């Protein structure tokens with residue numbers, strides 16, 4: 001399958017693995033890229049730019065295919081060393097950056113000059129248009145279904161993707177709720193030129209996370225995610241558990257007076273405990289509604305090959321057979 005996305009990133013299949021905190025290590029990025037997709041290392045999971053440089057070098061040892069680095073601009077107390085992060089990405093010869101969370105314009109000149117393609121992940125058409133205007137090469141359009149931060153507009157992909165197609169000139173991929181060939185073919189029908197997946201890649205053999213995390217996703221249905229931090233306008237879709245219920249109760253009790261400190265215990269710094277130690281109930285961690293469509297733990301190669309084979313059959317047989 002050839003789209004503007006496969007051409008732009010030099011990949012075989014139009015499938016991207018979105019950055020995921022404490023999941024997007026070199027092992028997963030390399031596995032996705034070796035399977036013909038675009039794997040992405042999560043920049044901020046590495047504590048320093050030097051650590052990120054090492055992670056990029058490790059990934060290069062595991063794959064000779066293109067891979068990217070996610071740079072997330074989120075409200076954080078102490079801002080990470082973004083200039084240092086951008087420098088090691090360029091010096092490491094990485095050719096794709098996935099930006100998210102906020103406007104990346106400050107870093108675009110340096111990335112462009114180094115020939116790095118930038119795909120900006122956003123949750124609203126107006127943000128996608130802004131990304132196009134400031135010179136991003138592509139966008140990842142992240143619907144309300146997504147695991148992680150869906151923004152505050154709550155527009156599902158059935159509306160968001162065709163809206164993006166109507167407005168954008170640069171290519172875009174669908175993101176949020178994507179799991180299989182049905183997701184890919186539907187995304188293409190709505191104007192996307194590929195798809196980005198997070199939660200689905202979390203439940204793969206190569207995802208370097210504790211088995212408890214993968215089992216929690218397998219057991220979850222589409223009814224099992226919740227939105228936390230909405231009162232702080234930093235909404236996150238997470239897998240429900242007792243800690244998440246505690247957050248929601250606190251949010252309800254505090255109302256407008258909620259402050260981050262009120263829920264920090266269940267939100268701040270929980271990722272290493274969840275992903276590494278497998279303590280999946282210690283706090284809130286991102287998970288998409290798409291958990292309801294995930295019933296196995298394939299390798300990245302099995303997953304991507306299956307999606308592409310099923311998509312081809314669906315287009316050639318099921319769809320064209322209807323005409």
Ligand SMILES: Cc1cc2nc3c(=O)[nH]c(=O)nc-3n(C[C@H](O)[C@H](O)[C@H](O)COP(=O)(O)O)c2cc1C
Pocket residue numbers: 017018019020021023042070072099100101121142145146147148149175176177178196197198199200202285286287288289290
């Ligand atoms: C566990 C987890 C951690 C995530 N961490 C990040 C992150 O650090 N930065 C980011 O831009 N997106 C992050 N995301 C969002 C994904 O990159 C992707 O956009 C999202 O998962 C797509 O929705 P889906 O889960 O329905 O596929 C995370 C998602 C998950 C499930």
